[in-house]
Amino acid sequence: MPSILITGANRGLGLEFCRQYLAEGWLVHACCRNPANANELIAAGATGTGQLHIHVMDVGEPEQVEAVAHALDGGPLDVLLNNAGIADGYGHGAYEKKDDPDIRNYDFDLWAELLRINTIAPTQVAGAFLNNIKVGDQKKIVNISSGLGSITNLSGAGKYGYCSSKAALNMATRGLSEWLKPQGVIIVPIAPGWTRTEMGGPNAMNSVEDAVTGVREVIASLTLEHTGRAWDFDGTELPW
Numbered sequence: 206m207p208s209i210l211i212t213g214a215n216r217g218l219g220l221e222f223c224r225q226y227l228a229e230g231w232l233v234h235a236c237c238r239n240p241a242n243a244n245e246l247i248a249a250g251a252t253g254t255g256q257l258h259i260h261v262m263d264v265g266e267p268e269q270v271e272a273v274a275h276a277l278d279g280g281p282l283d284v285l286l287n288n289a290g291i292a293d294g295y296g297h298g299a300y301e302k303k304d305d306p307d308i309r310n311y312d313f314d315l316w317a318e319l320l321r322i323n324t325i326a327p328t329q330v331a332g333a334f335l336n337n338i339k340v341g342d343q344k345k346i347v348n349i350s351s352g353l354g355s356i357t358n359l360s361g362a363g364k365y366g367y368c369s370s371k372a373a374l375n376m377a378t379r380g381l382s383e384w385l386k387p388q389g390v391i392i393v394p395i396a397p398g399w400t401r402t403e404m405g406g407p408n409a410m411n412s413v414e415d416a417v418t419g420v421r422e423v424i425a426s427l428t429l430e431h432t433g434r435a436w437d438f439d440g441t442e443l444p445w
């Protein structure tokens with residue numbers, strides 16, 4: 206049975222990743238901050254042919270990350286999916302051009318939090334589960350990034366914290382790929398596209414089902430040839 210660990214698994218894209226991997230018979234380690242309130246996730250465990258293990262994990266709390274790694278007890282993981290994330294301007298943003306571009310109005314404490322959760326935490330999580338990935342068959346680490354992290358594709362000012370946190374995640378992923386490729390481990394950023402979740406808001410282009418189906422197809426197709434490169438949910442390569 207292939208296995209995956211997913212962060213931010215209780216809602217949005219993370220919940221749909223759990224549903225789809227469970228439906229395909231995977232062992233899913235679903236991590237979220239408040240399992241007691243994760244009713245949709247718990248319900249997902251009762252469907253599909255896979256196995257669901259739910260763990261408490263705030264990705265910004267290293268001792269909680271280590272506790273989950275301890276619970277896995279060196280067991281194999283095929284895929285680590287760093288999905289949890291936060292944004293500045295929920296439900297709209299650079300896609301809808303509603304951001305205030307004036308840096309003097311920006312919330313710099315929020316920017317620091319964006320870097321902590323979107324950039325630093327996924328790289329710490331990658332380190333915590335690296336030994337599990339190395340004994341897994343597929344050896345894949347996927348950092349859910351964003352098209353808004355592409356410097357080449359930047360289309361306007363604003364969302365400074367979110368965009369830079371994902372651009373920095375891309376850079377960290379690229380750096381890690383140089384270290385991990387000789388160890389046989391694939392690591393990539395994948396952008397899920399603008400998707401109708403709490404973060405993406407109701408006007409987004411993609412349903413969670415389509416976005417997750419697309420990202421899963423990209424994950425399934427990854428080989429060491431693809432490591433250290435950025436991918437969009439439709440399988441095209443994203444420019445940095």
Ligand SMILES: NC(=O)c1ccc[n+]([C@@H]2O[C@H](COP(=O)([O-])OP(=O)(O)OC[C@H]3O[C@@H](n4cnc5c(N)ncnc54)[C@H](OP(=O)(O)O)[C@@H]3O)[C@@H](O)[C@H]2O)c1
Pocket residue numbers: 212213214215216217218219237238239262263264265287288289290291292322349350351352396397398399400401402403404405406409
């Ligand atoms: N939706 C889009 O249009 C879009 C586009 C590009 C990229 N993305 C990326 O896709 C990923 C998922 O986004 P989404 O749209 O599903 O967002 P969402 O609906 O807001 O869900 C975010 C998830 O992350 C979790 N989370 C936030 N902070 C966390 C922390 N410190 N520790 C653990 N979990 C935490 C949330 O848990 P709680 O319920 O506990 O808050 C929730 O499960 C993010 O990395 C996001 O940047 C989304």
